[in-house]
Each structure stands twice: as structure tokens, then as C-alpha cells.
Amino acid sequence: MSSATSSTGRHRKAKPMSLAVRRAFIVAAVPVTGALLSAPSALAADKSTKATTTAQSVTADGLDPAEQRIAENLNTRAQSPNLGDTFSGIVLDSASDKVVWGHDADTALMPASNAKLATATAALTVLGPEHRFTTKVVYGDGTLTLIGGGDRMLTTADLTELAKTAAAGVKLGGLDSVKVRIDDSLFPEPTLATGWNDSYYDDQVSPVRSLVVDGKLSADTSIDAGKVFAQQLADQGVTVDGEVTRGTASATDVPVGQHLSPTLSETIKKMLKKSDNDIAETVLRMTALGAGRPATYEDGTAVVRDVLSRHYGVSMTNFEIHDGSGLSRADRIPARTVADILDLLTDPRYRGLLRSIDEGLPVAGEAGSTLGPEWGRFDTPDSQCAVGQVKAKTGTLTGAIALSGLTKAEDGRWKVFSFIENQSSADPAATKDTLDGLAATVNGCWA
Structure with a gap:
């Protein structure tokens, strides 16, 4: 497995906001209270203090010691046969946007329910967090x-x-x-x-x-x-x-x-906690209508692409979605793009608008969510140490398993990660355990 440890940022440039979106930001910009491991204010602080936080001691290849351990340990754990040969992964530092580690990060794979992150972002942007149906x-x-x-x-x-x-x-x-x-x-x-x-x-x-x-x-x-x-x-x-x-x-x-x-915020949180496909498809159509387009798959996904690219500057290279839930086996999203979408949660400009995504992400070991013990998640020696410390969106289809989210690493900085596996011949439960272990590695726990 190769690793990318360049300290160079991704040079994502946020696009100018439309008047309607700016108004939505004004309406939505309210203080964030503390949900379990859900600290957008801390994330925002990371972003707003880049000049000082990036002045830490770093190794020759641009990583601080904690990040170097993440990269080295991921290189080891990513060798697991449970990941097969078709695996895309990336870890970003939220404050500097530098790539801490990556493997085939631009390869577009079936994202499964990680696609719901794109749907949620577009819906909140077009309709606003306080919208009601x-x-x-x-x-x-x-x-x-x-x-x-x-x-x-x-x-x-x-x-x-x-x-x-x-x-x-x-x-x-x-x-x-x-x-x-x-x-x-x-x-x-x-x-x-x-x-x-x-x-x-x-x-x-x-x-x-x-x-x-x-x-x-x-x-x-x-x-x-x-x-x-x-x-x-x-x-x-x-x-x-x-x-x-x-x-x-x-x-x-x-x-x-x-x-x-x-509110739409409450709907989005339920959609993400439970990975509810029906909510995702309905929200996709309501987003299309909110943008003045017909309530179809085609128009809804066109709005998603437009919002991500025009409003947030997220690259649409190799990005292909056909639904709002990620059930489509024709959907393709690179791990880098999923991470870029999640990285929006760490930007202080968007924390009011998008905070329900942050609050809706399942937390490792959280009963009632898709990362709960009832689903056998974060219950192995490789991952148990990260219970309560990782929040991430799951994704599961036949032949596709994904886990993308955020965690605070040993250096006290938030890291954004995305891991997507396709077509592994391993038992899906074993593949999920391996992805949990990768997320735990980003957190810094190492059993």
C-alpha cells in the first residue's frame, strides 16, 4: 500500500455564495451545543488558527510525529487481505488540509450510503436547516x-x-x-x-x-x-x-x-444515524423542488453536483451519483471527494448550516446507530479503544463497504478520513472490522 504524506494542501477554493445561500447562512448561524464527540466549534477553531497550529514540530516529510504514526500504522493495517485489491482511502488534517495518508484516493468506487453525505449537504444548503415539510x-x-x-x-x-x-x-x-x-x-x-x-x-x-x-x-x-x-x-x-x-x-x-x-436538521440527523434510504430519496426530491427543478433522481442529483461544486468548490472529477441514498450500484465517488465533503463540517463558515450532519454522524459504539454494538462495530481489539472517539458514516452494499468521518488524533487536531472498499472476497463483517481498525488508527489508538 502506498502512502501520500505531502504537506501540500488540496487548494480547494470555496466558490462565491448566491444571495439565497448567504441568507440561509445568516438564518442558520447559531451557536453549537455539545453533542457526543460533536464539536464543530472545536473544529472551527482548528480552521481559524491554521497559522499557529501548523507551526508545530513536523518530520521531514511534513507530518507531525502523531501524523507520522498514523501514516505508518495505516500502511501496516491497510495490508489486510480483508480489503481486497480495490480500496480507496485518505486522511486529511482539518486545520491545514494537508494529506496525512492516502491510497488510490482519487479512484472512484461504489460509495454505498456514504452518498448520503452529499445528499444531506445539498439539502441543507438549498432548503435550510429550519425548513419544514x-x-x-x-x-x-x-x-x-x-x-x-x-x-x-x-x-x-x-x-x-x-x-x-x-x-x-x-x-x-x-x-x-x-x-x-x-x-x-x-x-x-x-x-x-x-x-x-x-x-x-x-x-x-x-x-x-x-x-x-x-x-x-x-x-x-x-x-x-x-x-x-x-x-x-x-x-x-x-x-x-x-x-x-x-x-x-x-x-x-x-x-x-x-x-x-x-425541521430538516432533525430529519437529516435521523437519516444519517439510521442510514435511512427512504428519507434520503425523499430529501433528494425535495431538494430538487427547492431548487426549482422537477422531483426526479436526475434533477435531484444534478442539484447535488451543482451545490457541491459551485457553492463549496468540491471537485466533481470521477463523481457520479444516480440516487440520494447510495443504493445505486452505478454510483461512484472517490474517497478524496467524500473527505472533502466531510471537511466542510470543519469550516467555521458552514458550521451553522451543516451542523446537523456533524451531529447525525454515528459515533463508534453508539447504540441505536449504524456504529452500535448491535451491528458488531468497534468491538475488536483493533478498534475498541476508539469507542466514543470516532464519528463516521457507514456504507454497505453487496461488494461495497465504506466508513468516512472525523476523529481527534493524538496531536489534538481533527482528522477527516474516508475508506472505501469494493469487491473484497472477505466476509463483510471482517471487512467492516478492518475499516473500524483503520478509523481507530487515525484516532491514535493502537492495540
Whole structure:
């Protein structure tokens, strides 16, 4: 395994922000409180004090002693046969942007769910962290229509409140029965993304619609939500005539009620902690709409590329995505690009806007996240010493395993890392253990 230990930065130049984005920054620039190992303020301090922090004692090749140990130990651990022959990795120093270590860092591989980092960054930039999605109920011609607004956090309890409001209105109008219809026309008819196959609908993701309740995985989340709403109406004493149907609300229909989702920040945090594919695909479409484009895979991913390149100066060389979740087997992103996206979290200009990404990253050993003990993560001698010290986004597909995140190294400086493996013949669990060990190495623990 070769290593890149040049102290030269990557010369990423941030592009000028549009007026809308600048306004979003102003709105979003609030103080950051301390989540577990989530310290954007400390990261920002690293960035803002480059002139002093880079004056430390360094070795001849530009690395300080702690970084030299990282590079040497990664060279050793990256020899593991669990990584196979197709492996891309990089470690950056967040303050100086220098490359501490790298191996085929510009090789574009299947990123799996690491692609969600790109989706989250674009969504927060276009829509803003405080954006909320609206689910509505309208009435017309004897029919109550439940209108989907892209809220992936909608619950049965939320629909119950909407049903109570709607039932009160129906009764006030002297009616005791209505028809129920769902309107999910905000998104086009669901299709498979490039690189998807039908089997994904069994257990990986639902056909992407703008209406869903309780995050249910099903063939028709909109009709399912309509049925829950109809049942809640019945519980309020309103008879529902016939089956729930699909249609488009009329412009003359009367508003009856609406529900606002949690903020986009909260949605993003859940998406990353759980690696929720359905949230990612819905957020991708809402981002496209927010940018004035149709709610499609193609337009959503075009917005992602535009935001990353124009607003943040992230290179799109060898960058190819076809969905928001990373399920596509046609997606390709180099480890260097994933690291560059994560490195935005360490920039004080963006900490208010993007902090929910930082807070949403699973922490090593955090139960309930994709790095929790229930998934067998950070539980080997190579990685146990880094429990609570590494935060990273996981990624898993057949033939693709990734782990990219941040950790504070022995020199007290934040390091950004990305490790992506494709097509290893090893047991996937063993490959994950190896990647956990690499992340632990960046932290500085060495069993």
C-alpha cells in the first residue's frame, strides 16, 4: 500500500455564495451545543488558527510525529487481505488540509450510503436547516384529500390530530360521512433509479412517494397513509365512504388542516444515524423542488453536483451519483471527494448550516446507530479503544463497504478520513472490522 504524506494542501477554493445561500447562512448561524464527540466549534477553531497550529514540530516529510504514526500504522493495517485489491482511502488534517495518508484516493468506487453525505449537504444548503415539510388536508365535493408534502417523519399521531381537525369541520358542516382521497402528485410516479433493481423494494427502500406514515416500508406508502387517516376519521365518528383512492386535489378545495414536520436538521440527523434510504430519496426530491427543478433522481442529483461544486468548490472529477441514498450500484465517488465533503463540517463558515450532519454522524459504539454494538462495530481489539472517539458514516452494499468521518488524533487536531472498499472476497463483517481498525488508527489508538 502506498502512502501520500505531502504537506501540500488540496487548494480547494470555496466558490462565491448566491444571495439565497448567504441568507440561509445568516438564518442558520447559531451557536453549537455539545453533542457526543460533536464539536464543530472545536473544529472551527482548528480552521481559524491554521497559522499557529501548523507551526508545530513536523518530520521531514511534513507530518507531525502523531501524523507520522498514523501514516505508518495505516500502511501496516491497510495490508489486510480483508480489503481486497480495490480500496480507496485518505486522511486529511482539518486545520491545514494537508494529506496525512492516502491510497488510490482519487479512484472512484461504489460509495454505498456514504452518498448520503452529499445528499444531506445539498439539502441543507438549498432548503435550510429550519425548513419544514407540510402535510395538508382539504375538503371539496364530499371528499377529504390528504396531500403529501414530503414529510418522512409523519406519524400516526400526527394523522390523528389532522383527523380530529377534519372531523370537527365535517361535523360543523352538517355531514356525517365523506370519501377519502390521497394526493401524492408532488412527486412523479415512482421508478427505479439507474443501478437499482426490483429486489430493493423488498427490504431496502419503498417506491418513492411524497406521503408516508411511520416510515413504513411498503409498495404504496401513500395509500397506506390514507388508510390510517381514514381509520382515524372513523374513530372520530365520521363514516368513510368506500376505499381510499388516489387523485389530485382541486384548486377550489377548502383547507381543513395541516401538519408541519420536524425541521430538516432533525430529519437529516435521523437519516444519517439510521442510514435511512427512504428519507434520503425523499430529501433528494425535495431538494430538487427547492431548487426549482422537477422531483426526479436526475434533477435531484444534478442539484447535488451543482451545490457541491459551485457553492463549496468540491471537485466533481470521477463523481457520479444516480440516487440520494447510495443504493445505486452505478454510483461512484472517490474517497478524496467524500473527505472533502466531510471537511466542510470543519469550516467555521458552514458550521451553522451543516451542523446537523456533524451531529447525525454515528459515533463508534453508539447504540441505536449504524456504529452500535448491535451491528458488531468497534468491538475488536483493533478498534475498541476508539469507542466514543470516532464519528463516521457507514456504507454497505453487496461488494461495497465504506466508513468516512472525523476523529481527534493524538496531536489534538481533527482528522477527516474516508475508506472505501469494493469487491473484497472477505466476509463483510471482517471487512467492516478492518475499516473500524483503520478509523481507530487515525484516532491514535493502537492495540
